[in-house]
Amino acid sequence: MATMQNPHMISSKERFSLLLLDPREIYFDDFGVIYYPNWNDDQCATNSQNGRLKICSSSLLFEPVDNAQPLLRFPLRECVDVSQLPSSYQRYVGDMITLVCNFVIEMKAGNIIAPYHFKKFLRRNFVFSLKYGKADGVLPYISQLMRASTLPYADQQLMISAIVHSRQSRICFDTRILDDLYENIVMETTAQKIAPLVTNPGRVMLTSTTLYFQPFNNIETELVVKIKLSPIKRLIKRRYMLKHVGLEFYCSENSPQSDLYLVLPDSNHRNSLYDNITSQAVVELQAQTSDDILLKWQNGLISNFEYLVFLNNNADRSVNDLTQYPVFPWIISDYTSDVLDLSDPKSFRDLSKPIGALNPDRLRSLKLRYDDMPVDKFLYGSHYSTPGFILYYLVRALPEYMLCLQNGQFDQADRAFYSIAETWRNVLTATSDFKELIPEFYQGDGDFLCNKMFLDLGKRQDGSKLHDVVLPPWARDAQDFVRICREALESDYVSGNLHHWIDLIFGYKQKGPEAVSADNVFYYMTYEGAIDVDSYEDLNERVSMETHVLEFGQTPKQLFKRPHPCKYSLSEDIPVSASDTVELDIDVADSSDSATCTEERGAIWSDTSNLQCVREHKIHRSGVTCICLDDINGRIVSTSQDGQLRIHDLETGDQVQSILLSMALSCCILIPGRKTVLVSCWDNNIYEYSIEFGRIVQSMYGHGDAVSDLWFCEKLLISSSWDGLVMVWEVKPSSSNRFPYEYNIITDLDHSVAVSCIDVNYQKKKLVSGCDDGHIYIWDIEYYTTTGQYRVHTSIVNDICMSKDSQKLVSAAGDGSVVLLDVATGTVIYTVNVSSQARCLLWNGQTLLMGKDDGCVMSLDLMNVSTICNRKGNTDGKAISCAVVNQQQDILLTACQDGKLLIWKILID
Secondary structure: OOOOOOOOOOOOOOOOOHHHOOOOOOEEEEEEEEEEOOOOOOOOOOOOEEEEEEEEOOEEEEEEOOOOOOEEEEEHHHEEEEEEOOHHHOOOOOOEEEEEEEEEEEEOHHHOOOOOEEEEEEEEEEEEEEOOOOHHHHHHHHHHHHHHHOOOHHHHHHHHHHHHHHHHHHOOOOHHHOOOOOOOEEEEEEEEEEEOOEEEEEEEEEEOOEEEEEEOOOOOOOOOEEEEOOOOOEEEEEEEOOEEEEEEEEOOOOOOOOOEEEEOOOHHHHHHHHHHHHOOOOOOOOOOOHHHHHHHHHOOOOOHHHHHHHHHHHOOOOOOOHHHOOOEOOOEOOOOOOOOOOOOHHHEOOOOOOHHHOOHHHHHHHHHHHHHOOOOOOOEOOOOOOHHHHHHHHOOOOHHHHHHHOOOOOOOOOOOOOEHHHHHHHHHHOOOOOOOEOHHHHOOOOHHHOOOOOOOOOEOOOOOEOOOOEOOOOOOOHHHHHHHHHHHHOOHHHHHHHHHHHHHHOOOOOOOHHHHHOOOOEOHHHOOOOOOHHHOOOHHHHHHHHHHHHHHOOOOOOOOOOOOOOOOOOOOOOOOOOOOOOOOOOOOOOOOOOOEEOOOOOHHHHOHHHEEEEEEEEOOOOOEEEEEEEOOOOEEEEEEOOOEEEEEEOOOOOEEEEEEOOOOEEEEEEEOOOOEEEEEEOOOEEEEEEOOOOEEEEEEEOOOOOEEEEEEEOOEEEEEEOOOEEEEEEEEEOOOOOOOEEEEEEEEEEOOOOEEEEEEEOOOOEEEEEEOOOEEEEEEOOOOEEEEEEEOOOOOEEEEEEOOOOOEEEEEEOOOEEEEEEOOOOOEEEEEEOOOOEEEEEEOOOEEEEEEOOOEEEEEEOOOOEEEEEEEOOOOOOOEEEEEEOOOOOOEEEEEOOOEEEEEEEEEO
């Protein structure tokens, strides 16, 4: 994120800037004039100053050509009279006007940025002669603004708005400045161009290729601001001064600095402009979603800094709006050591607590005050991000912003940003200081910590002059300080705890009961949606609220309603096996003369972009419901809706064994080393089939409806059913000679609806189940309790897979959605909607293979958030219902609704 740029850097030729006005004051027009500082008949000509007189909504400002002379600002509320001098003075350049004023502000004498000088008078005359215009074209204009300045603030703003509207209605967009006179005009409206503390009204023209902003004054360096539509990457709707009226344009790929920020008259105009822009054929916005970025952050593909920039951006934080400037956390807690040890957790701030709760003694006293409050209770009367706090940090880099915000004065030296350690100590101990940091602490060269302009920032009580910020002993210079702060931000400790801070600032602990429990309650007016400004008819109340926002800031938009997922440790191994079977050594024939099949271990997962179907066998008359692989003997075991369990030779496709049961079969599991297959049936039973003897040896009854899925380990069998139960069975050697094993029900896990699929990580004691209404349940199978229940789909969950570490699961449903879910928090990390629903899933923790309804195998990279391939396998287009990968991981087997088995390999040209 780039440091906030001053959009009005003053050249030696022109010193005027909107920052020299009151915050959000409007600059209308200017006139060439000659100013006579010591007005009298004898000396007026010798002491004259050439310059321009700027007419603004609450002041007049004279900018002399001579940089040695100060700019003069005349607040209209301090002006007594304005009139034209008699015609006897016509010997001068032009019409002469006199301004009678009691107060003037002198600024930037010698072009030096310094606190303003305020001078009081008793009805002093300030005389100007117009070089070109006529007095009768200027005086009514000024007189009208002077009348407005005498009104109460709310009425004054109302009158100024009327003046602005009247002027704007008389100014038409100059079509001569269009790039192409044949451009198709789509929309025309008014808007304000927004920069920190300043607004500039103008007219917006949208054509089929370009957006134009034509300001109503001459402050911009160009006559018109042009934004070509085709390069626009992001177009973000913003909340501005409590109202949803902003629109920010980004033309660079991942730039945090926008190209244009507009505020429209109301939300309808804003939404209309947004819709008209996005509907143009040349506009192709960046497709990345919040889910994409979250997943990339969890997988370590983007940094903590980049993720925080993204969250700030999504939460309406913009460098163009000081009331909603990006907020970053204090990370380091040690600012006194000579060497900072980033391997020691004690060097870091507790990210699970807000700044105000880090000091238990202070928190205790704040809670006592909180308990005594009758309504609208809050712990912290001061916010963690306000315009004043932003400029507290940036005063050395952007002094004119501070002067604008604080009526032409720097803060008192003892309250100013003096040292890092002192500021950290204050936010831990002061009763009204809870500020967090800004992105500049974690990127750039640290120039904002250095007084490179040699500003006179005053002296502290001990006589020391305020200059560069005093750095901790462990930092050599400002650049080194920022480098170490960034290193700390990206450290393992912060990566493992940053999600707690996100919960406080952007997440579920931001407001409501969770915020109270987390000691994270701020004044109610800072929260989005707490008040509707437009619903207040009393303009004074509305202005009061806007003033409150300008002074006290705003809480970010809440992005998460559930606990934010943690970042995964990069040291964790990515699982590479999707099967517990053993190796299979099969030579699959080439499918073409121009490609060869690789038999490299793990090839299926390493290069799915070259996945091709190389062979197919017809193994059932109707749809195959499940397949499993006997790698040792080269056999494929399958079940079907035709009620048959069949075993085929994988090489030849010949049937080896089969048995017909009473009803359709739903699932089968090959038990390694036992020559046994467990089969689930629609007749509510689970059957044990002996491969050695070719018959059913026993059946297990426990469900009241069709069994939908099975999972097995050495001592445990788990089954799911349409009866809404997941049964947990104990498996042990049988005391009877009739069959080798006994299956006894330990417990059942009750669901409110039918259960369609399950997956288990026995090592982590986790079970996940998918239901026909789109719900996913998370179970602890050590204590047989549910730890989460989430509605992430709108229809039946077709398949579900859990990661090796049980931190994530991926599920596919009949509504076409494929969802990556954080198991611990239930947060949807990533969602993709496929055109044809996925029936079955295979996942190694990074690459996801999906068998789809259209007969295609689709491959997604869930680490880099991208589609790898979408390959057609079944020429008949029948749905792929189940899939398995061999132990060698160089062969993929899929089975279809038309009874076919497809064999896939990686083909290399």
